[in-house]
Amino acid sequence: MLTYKKFEKQFLGNIASMTSADIINELEDLGLEFDDIKEDKPETAKPIVMQDERSSYNSNDSNIYSLAA
Amino acid sequence: MTLSKVVLYKKNRKIKGYHGTDLNNRQGIVDNNYNESKSNEWLGDGVYFFIEKVQNEPVKDAENWAITEAWDNTKRKYKYNEYVVLESEIKINPDKLLDLDTEDGIKIFNEVRSTIEKSIVNENKKIKSSVKRTQIDNIIFTFLKKKSSIEFVKSKMYIKFENTRKYLIESRIPNVCILSVSNPKKNIQKKTINEVKKGVINDVDI
Numbered sequence: 001m002l003t004y005k006k007f008e009k010q011f012l013g014n015i016a017s018m019t020s021a022d023i024i025n026e027l028e029d030l031g032l033e034f035d036d037i038k039e040d041k042p043e044t045a046k047p048i049v050m051q052d053e054r055s056s057y058n059s060n061d062s063n064i065y066s067l068a069a
Numbered sequence: 070m071t072l073s074k075v076v077l078y079k080k081n082r083k084i085k086g087y088h089g090t091d092l093n094n095r096q097g098i099v100d101n102n103y104n105e106s107k108s109n110e111w112l113g114d115g116v117y118f119f120i121e122k123v124q125n126e127p128v129k130d131a132e133n134w135a136i137t138e139a140w141d142n143t144k145r146k147y148k149y150n151e152y153v154v155l156e157s158e159i160k161i162n163p164d165k166l167l168d169l170d171t172e173d174g175i176k177i178f179n180e181v182r183s184t185i186e187k188s189i190v191n192e193n194k195k196i197k198s199s200v201k202r203t204q205i206d207n208i209i210f211t212f213l214k215k216k217s218s219i220e221f222v223k224s225k226m227y228i229k230f231e232n233t234r235k236y237l238i239e240s241r242i243p244n245v246c247i248l249s250v251s252n253p254k255k256n257i258q259k260k261t262i263n264e265v266k267k268g269v270i271n272d273v274d275i
Contacts, residue, residue: 001173002163002177010216011177011181011213011216015216020189023184026212026215027208031208032204033199035197
């Protein structure tokens with residue numbers, strides 16, 4: 001029976017000269033499809049000025065006055 | 070250890086395997102031996118045989134498989150209406166057998182999967198979500214065979230026959246035992262290929 005020890009010697013010998021990229025290329029040739037993982041960047045905080053511009057407490061918002069009336 | 074395991078591990082012992090297919094393929098196989106199929110979901114490229122009883126006798130598994138495979142779900146019709154089950158003697162070299170029912174067999178598969186996993190992580194990739202789990206296993210087996218002397222892979226597994234396929238009954242618990250054989254011209258003697266069963270598929274079966 002093929003033991004792990006016998007296999008390990010064959011397998012490691014056969015992939016010794018292969019880089020990770022070589023292995024990925026070979027898997028792609030066999031039909032495996034991959035996506036690249038995009039770097040996860042933390043969401044940029046919104047500038048305070050922009051938040052103020054959207055605020056309903058803006059003194060230029062005429063709706064505030066109409067509601068109050 | 071079961072009797073079949075004792076037989077399988079003796080040097081160059083022959084075991085009987087059962088292969089179900091379209092009756093039209095019979096003569097080509099008997100005359101020229103089997104062609105390796107490019108399996109998409111099982112144990113890598115090779116010729117497939119049912120070899121041991123799990124739920125049913127292997128000859129029955131081969132018959133059920135031939136009937137199930139006849140149905141073309143896209144065209145909603147049968148690809149063939151007559152099937153055959155062929156029995157063949159497979160000469161197994163135990164040094165080239167990956168047996169997934171053993172501790173070493175599982176360790177071998179996991180070693181290869183880990184190597185692949187490390188490469189994927191190093192290259193900052195991920196497998197597309199559209200790829201099925203069974204396809205990934207199949208590609209690992211094909212890669213493993215290319216990088217070693219393995220020519221036989223044996224495993225108990227779950228495959229869907231007529232009703233389980235029709236009613237989408239998925240499971241992880243094995244119902245068959247199969248053997249994938251590479252290099253059939255060397256490992257299967259043509260003169261041992263015999264028809265053991267044939268039948269007609271009734272259109273109301275599926």
